[in-house]
Amino acid sequence: xxxxxxxxxxxxxxxxxxxxxxxxxxxxxxxxxxxxxxxxxxxxxxxxxxxxxxxxxxxxxxxxxxxxxxxxxxxxxxxxxxxxxxxxxxxxxxxxxxxxxxxxxxxxxxx
Numbered sequence: 174x175x176x177x178x179x180x181x182x183x184x185x186x187x188x189x190x191x192x193x194x195x196x197x198x199x200x201x202x203x204x205x206x207x208x209x210x211x212x213x214x215x216x217x218x219x220x221x222x223x224x225x226x227x228x229x230x231x232x233x234x235x236x237x238x239x240x241x242x243x244x245x246x247x248x249x250x251x252x253x254x255x256x257x258x259x260x261x262x263x264x265x266x267x268x269x270x271x272x273x274x275x276x277x278x279x280x281x282x283x284x
Contacts, residue, residue: 205249206234
């Protein structure tokens with residue numbers, strides 16, 4: 174993969190994450206997140222460089238320490254993040270949908 178495509182994929186990943194995670198009054202906790210990237214709707218140019226986006230977002234969400242607290246694996250918030258590209262404006266600008274689903278345990282219960 175060319176360095177230019179790697180930079181574009183990284184920029185795209187961080188732009189999407191900043192948009193998704195910039196919610197006011199959000200309280201942090203560690204994640205157990207699965208990531209999916211779908212660019213099948215894009216036609217024309219080879220967009221396989223977006224495959225790297227899935228790996229980079231996975232690492233960012235799961236390897237980042239969001240708090241100073243320690244959480245066991247079962248205490249992490251399970252989530253799924255699907256990035257569906259719908260249109261390529263240029264080779265580095267896209268329209269996409271972000272689908273986020275999450276599930277977390279209720280503290281002190283088996284639920």
